[in-house]
Amino acid sequence: MFTRMSDLDRMFGAMDLLRNRMDRIFGDFDYFYDCGPGLAVNGSLPRTNLYEDGDHFEVRAEVPGITKDNLNVKIQGNYLEISGTRAADSPDGFKVHRTERGSNTFSRSFTLPDDVDAEKAEAALKDGILYLMLPKTEAARPKQITIK
Amino acid sequence: MDETRELVKQDNKNIEKTRELRSAIPAVDIYENDDEILLYADMPGVIKEDISVNIDNGTLSLSGIRKFENKGVSKWEEFWDVEYARSFSVPQTIDIEKVEADLKDGVLRLHLPKSEAAKPRMIKINAA
Known part of the structure; x- marks a missing residue:
C-alpha cells in the first residue's frame, strides 16, 4: 500500500534508475553496430x-x-x-580467404x-x-x- | 525519501569524461597465391602518417586513427572520428623484410610475400 507520497516518489526513483540502465545498454549496442563496416556487403550504403x-x-x-x-x-x-x-x-589468380x-x-x-x-x-x-x-x-x- | 536521494546521488557520482575515441573494425579482404598474401582493408579518412602496421611473433596488427576537422553544426552524423584496429594471425613464413603497404582512396593494401623456403616447389621425379 502506498500511503505516503514518499513511497510513490521512491518507486518512481527506482524506475528512473532502471530506465537509465536500460538506455545505457542499448547505447552500447548501437555503439558497436554503428562502427561496423559501412560500405561493405551488397546493398549497403555509404555513411x-x-x-x-x-x-x-x-x-x-x-x-x-x-x-x-x-x-x-x-x-x-x-x-x-x-x-x-x-x-x-x-586480383586474378589468387585464392580468396576473406x-x-x-x-x-x-x-x-x-x-x-x-x-x-x-x-x-x-x-x-x-x-x-x-x-x-x-x-x-x-x-x-x-x-x-x-x-x- | 532518503533512499531516493541516495539513488540520485549515485547517478551524479559518475565522473564526466572527455569523449573517447571510438574503435572500429575495418572490413578486410584477404587473398593468397603461391608467392604472397594480400590484405586489403577499408580505412576511409585515415591519412598515411596515422596508420601503423606491426608484425610481431606471428601477429599482424593494423591500426589507424581518423580525425576530422569539424566545423559547423552537425545536422546528422553516421560516422565520426574513430580508431581502426584489427589483428590477424600470419604464418611465420612471411618475409617480414619485404612486406609492402600502400594507401589509396582510403584502402590500405598490404603485400606479404612468403619467404623462399615456404614457396611450393615442384619435385622432379627421377626415373629409376
Whole structure:
C-alpha cells in the first residue's frame, strides 16, 4: 500500500534508475553496430554526415576504394543524390580467404534543410572520403538584423 | 525519501569524461597465391602518417586513427572520428623484410610475400 507520497516518489526513483540502465545498454549496442563496416556487403550504403555552417552545408560520405570517375553527385534545389560504383579489386589468380569489402553499386538521396546553389557547389575526394561544399541560395542564407 | 536521494546521488557520482575515441573494425579482404598474401582493408579518412602496421611473433596488427576537422553544426552524423584496429594471425613464413603497404582512396593494401623456403616447389621425379 502506498500511503505516503514518499513511497510513490521512491518507486518512481527506482524506475528512473532502471530506465537509465536500460538506455545505457542499448547505447552500447548501437555503439558497436554503428562502427561496423559501412560500405561493405551488397546493398549497403555509404555513411554520410551533414554539417551546417551559416551560409553553406557540408556533406561528407565514406566512400573507400572508389575513384572519382565512379562517383556521381546530383543537386537540384534541396535534393542531393550521391551514387557510385565500387569496382571489384580482387586480383586474378589468387585464392580468396576473406571478402568483407565487396563490390557494389549504390545510390543514396537526401533532402537538405534548405535550397543550395548547384552552380557553386564543390566536391573533393580525399582518402576515401567525399567532401561536398554546398553554398545555400541567397534566399536561404541567414540575415543579420540590426537592432534599432 | 532518503533512499531516493541516495539513488540520485549515485547517478551524479559518475565522473564526466572527455569523449573517447571510438574503435572500429575495418572490413578486410584477404587473398593468397603461391608467392604472397594480400590484405586489403577499408580505412576511409585515415591519412598515411596515422596508420601503423606491426608484425610481431606471428601477429599482424593494423591500426589507424581518423580525425576530422569539424566545423559547423552537425545536422546528422553516421560516422565520426574513430580508431581502426584489427589483428590477424600470419604464418611465420612471411618475409617480414619485404612486406609492402600502400594507401589509396582510403584502402590500405598490404603485400606479404612468403619467404623462399615456404614457396611450393615442384619435385622432379627421377626415373629409376
